[in-house]
Amino acid sequence: MRELPGFQQRVLDRLRDPARPRFGVVKSVTGSGIRRAIEEYIREVTTDALVLVLAPRREIIEQWAYRLRESVDVPVIVLDSSSTALQLLEQSLVPHGYVVLATYARASHGPSRLALSELNYGLIIHDTPFRAFSDKVEQLNYRAEHVIALTNQETTRTEIEWPLLADITSDDVTHDSGLATVVDVPFVLSNEERALRAEIVELLTEYGVSAGVPLRLASDSKPHLHTLLLDLTSSGDYPEKKSGSDLGYTKVDAALAERAWGLVDRIENAPADSRVRVLEQVVEKETSSGARCIVVAPTATDAYYIAGYLDGSGNRHCAVLTTEIPMTELAPELDGLMPSQPIIVTTPIFAHIERWAAGSTVVLWPSPRSRRSFGELPGTSDTYSEIRVLRLTEVEGKQERAR
Incomplete structure (x- = not known):
């Protein structure tokens, strides 16, 4: 078993508690790495039972498949086609000890729904559900010994009325991970x-x-x-x-x-965003010293915008990594990047890839969410201690302060 930061270990201990409720919610900030604790619990459950992971988007399912195969080494079945569902339905794929991954759309329609409705589960995990569960999904919930909903404090819109098993805040992550203070880099909008x-x-x-x-x-x-x-x-x-x-x-x-x-x-017709001009100065300073610079953007649109601006201003070519790239293709692409090359990456990928962050400078592109918490960082204590974190922070200009 991998050593976990304190807050992740507490979540794992709570999940192991035989007295915990059958249904429960684990709430956390973005990038807390809480899925590492969930992965360890999955490994334990699959020794004698079947686990089902449901998520709203295909990209999330791909990330789960990649992580489970790489870090936990448990058999994974991704319900991404009718033929796979039919194999599962016909029991030609042995479900015992497996993790089955499916989107809510697959779980609610066609052969996948039929296959899933025939199975019993030791554990069902709902990863950031975006709306109330449908009747078909609720029926699956009652085929499981335990059900966990993973929700995000900043982005989850649906309130799930289940007991709260854990509530991981930015303070928990900072305290238990030994993260150095995030350095704010100010910028002023006109x-x-x-x-x-x-x-x-x-x-x-x-x-x-x-x-x-x-x-x-x-x-x-x-x-x-x-x-x-x-x-x-x-x-x-x-x-x-x-x-x-x-x-x-x-x-x-x-x-x-x-x-x-x-x-x-x-x-x-407006000029370039003021924050991107400040970002250009930061990237140039960090990469000129030989550091790998990782700019964490909240959306793919921002990532491509930043990369285009930096490319056009004479910086070295930027790699853009988003959830549009399958997880299986990301590792070799990262291995081929020069250490001094800026990397533009959206938050969901950064939260799932940890090994390449060590020794890097991480620059957080501002967003309404990152102003409330820094939660765009991966959840590993050994990685935290080896990265430098800069956060672009909007401040009022002289004209505004004079009022």
């Missing part, structure tokens, strides 16, 4: 940038109210806000639901769409 951002957020909030979906921005950068505005205005009809989008499917009011187009014009 009055024009702040005003434009405020107008866009106001419009998106209005849309969220009309759609019945509260707006929770993953990022408030110009490129991400620009993407959301285009989603909202697409075809003047239903905005396209893209991976990671903060918008839903509700039809856009014509007046709202017209305002959005006006904001699109303004944002496209």
Whole structure:
């Protein structure tokens, strides 16, 4: 068994407690590495029972498959096709001692639903469920001895009314991991940038109210806000639901769409985001000393924007690693990167790949979530002690302070 940081070990001990409730919630901040404790518990459960992991997105399932095969070495069945489901249904794949991975969509329809509904489980894990469980998923829950929901303090929108097994905060992670103090690198947005951002957020909030979906921005950068505005205005009809989008499917009011187009014009004619110019200086300083620089961006849109800006400003070519890249392809790609090459990576991948962070400088791209906690870091105490962490932090400029 791998040695775990204190907060992860406490979660594992709680899961091992035979007196714990049948259904329970483990809440944590992004990047706490809490899945390491869950993986260890899975290894123990699979000695004599079947484990099912359900998640809303295919990328999360791929990450689970990669991690379980690499770190826990348990047999994994990914329900990604009808043929695999039929094999499981016909018992040609022996389920005992396996971990079965499936999206909620697969678990609720077709052969996969039939196969899963025929099995009994020692443990079911729900990884960041995005809505209330359907009747079909609830039926699966009652085929398990224990059920755990992993929720995120910043992003989970659905409240699951189960007993709380653990609540991991940023303070827990910092205290138990021995993380050095995060160094804030200040940047100042111009009055024009702040005003434009405020107008866009106001419009998106209005849309969220009309759609019945509260707006929770993953990022408030110009490129991400620009993407959301285009989603909202697409075809003047239903905005396209893209991976990671903060918008839903509700039809856009014509007046709202017209305002959005006006904001699109303004944002496209605006100069580069002030924060990216500060980031350029940080990356140049860190990489010139031979360090590997990892810029952690909350969205793929931000990652590609940052990489494009740094490439265009004369820095070495940046690698962009997002959840669009299968986990099995990430390890060899990382191995081929030069130590001094900047790496742009979205938060979900950074939280699942730890070995290449040691000795690096990590720069946290600002977002509404990272202003509440630093939780974009992986959860390993040995890695924490070997990285330098810089966080871009918005501060008020002289004009604003003079008021």
